[in-house]
Amino acid sequence: MTNVQQNLKQIKQRIQESCLRSNRKVEDVTIIAVTKEVSVDRTNEVINTGIRHLGENRPDGLKKKLDAISDNVKWHYIGTLQTRKVKSVINEVDYVHSLDRISLAEEIEKRATSTKDCFVQVNVSEEESKHGLSIEDAESFIYELENYSRIRVIGLMTMAPNTEDDTIVRNVFRKLKVLQEKIADKHLSYAPCTELSMGMSGDFEIAIEEGATFVRIGTALVGKEREEVK
Numbered sequence: 001m002t003n004v005q006q007n008l009k010q011i012k013q014r015i016q017e018s019c020l021r022s023n024r025k026v027e028d029v030t031i032i033a034v035t036k037e038v039s040v041d042r043t044n045e046v047i048n049t050g051i052r053h054l055g056e057n058r059p060d061g062l063k064k065k066l067d068a069i070s071d072n073v074k075w076h077y078i079g080t081l082q083t084r085k086v087k088s089v090i091n092e093v094d095y096v097h098s099l100d101r102i103s104l105a106e107e108i109e110k111r112a113t114s115t116k117d118c119f120v121q122v123n124v125s126e127e128e129s130k131h132g133l134s135i136e137d138a139e140s141f142i143y144e145l146e147n148y149s150r151i152r153v154i155g156l157m158t159m160a161p162n163t164e165d166d167t168i169v170r171n172v173f174r175k176l177k178v179l180q181e182k183i184a185d186k187h188l189s190y191a192p193c194t195e196l197s198m199g200m201s202g203d204f205e206i207a208i209e210e211g212a213t214f215v216r217i218g219t220a221l222v223g224k225e226r227e228e229v230k
Contacts, residue, residue, distance in 0.1 A: 004045045007221050011204075015215075018208040029208055032076050034200075034218030036061055040068040042222055047071050055097075055216055059085045066092055078216055080131050083107045090116060097121065097157045097197050097216075100132050102141075105148050112150040119157035119197045122179065124172045130159060135179055142183055142191050153188075155195025155213070156180050160203050169203050173210035180211070 001009075011031070019026050034055040035043045043054065043065055052072070056062040057079025066075075075093040086107040090096070091114075099105060100121040108116060120142060123132030133141055138156070145151055158176045160169040176198060183193040199207025201220035208215065 002045055003223060004042070004221065005049055007223070008049050008051070011217060011221060014205055015208060018205040022209040024208065028213060030214045031221070032078070032197075032214055032216045033221055034078065034216050035065065035222060036079070037218070037224075038222045040065060043069065044071075046222060047073060053214075055218075059088050062089065062092060076214075076216075087111045095119070095154075098131065099151070099153070100141075102144060105145055105151055109148045109150045115150050115152050117154045118151050119155050119195070120153055121157045122176060124158045124175050125161045125168075127161060132158065135175060138179060139183065142188070142193070146188070146190055148190070151190070153183075153191035153193055155193055155197060156183075157197035159200070160198070160207075162202075166203075166206060170206050170210060173198050173207050173212070177211040 015029055016026050030053055031051060032053045032055045033046045033051050035046060036057045053074045053076060055076040055078040056065060076095040076097060077089055077093045078097045081089060081096060081098050081104060083103050090108055090112045095117045097119045098121045099118040120138055121132035122135060122138045123130045124135060126134060142153055145153060156176055156179060158172060160172045163169065176196060180193055180196050183191060195213045196211050197214040199212045199215040201217050204215040204217060
């Protein structure tokens with residue numbers, strides 16, 4: 001058994017326990033393997049475990065993986081997407097996790113050849129170091145997207161503060177869940193908003209307990225190998 005297989009076994013056990021604590025179904029949680037800092041070889045190890053959702057955060061890193069990997073996988077763009085980079089990325093990925101401004105929506109609308117599943121990024125913790133909209137602005141932003149036919153808002157995304165205080169982390173995730181349900185209750189055809197992308201290696205269990213449907217797991221799954229050393 002490889003390290004990646006061992007890691008995944010442990011992660012799945014932790015996900016199962018989190019789902020039991022929160023009365024949720026394991027199959028309602030999708031693991032996104034964040035492969036942004038590992039080699040193609042390590043990425044293939046991940047794919048060989050059966051994981052089919054991979055996350056990249058740089059256009060050049062994404063292209064490198066796309067050129068080398070032929071397996072049928074779903075690509076998630078999880079980093080800040082610069083407007084000038086949309087053209088090279090948007091038709092190569094299945095999901096965008098960082099929609100947070102109209103200028104980006106306009107460029108996606110212009111460049112996408114099909115409707116793209118997008119998460120609106122919300123900076124729930126309101127940290128200056130993080131991208132994303134405030135909770136107040138996120139709701140009105142989603143309403144502005146009605147006429148963008150190439151964008152479907154399937155959910156919301158956030159990152160919790162880097163803190164050991166689980167209460168703070170849980171509160172951030174809980175606030176995003178409340179907003180997600182509020183938008184979903186509007187029954188907007190272009191923004192079903194049924195999904196929540198939240199939780200990473202250090203806090204995915206709390207995220208699941210608070211409603212995450214996609215968890216973005218890097219180091220805990222793929223290790224600390226850097227692609228530059230390969």
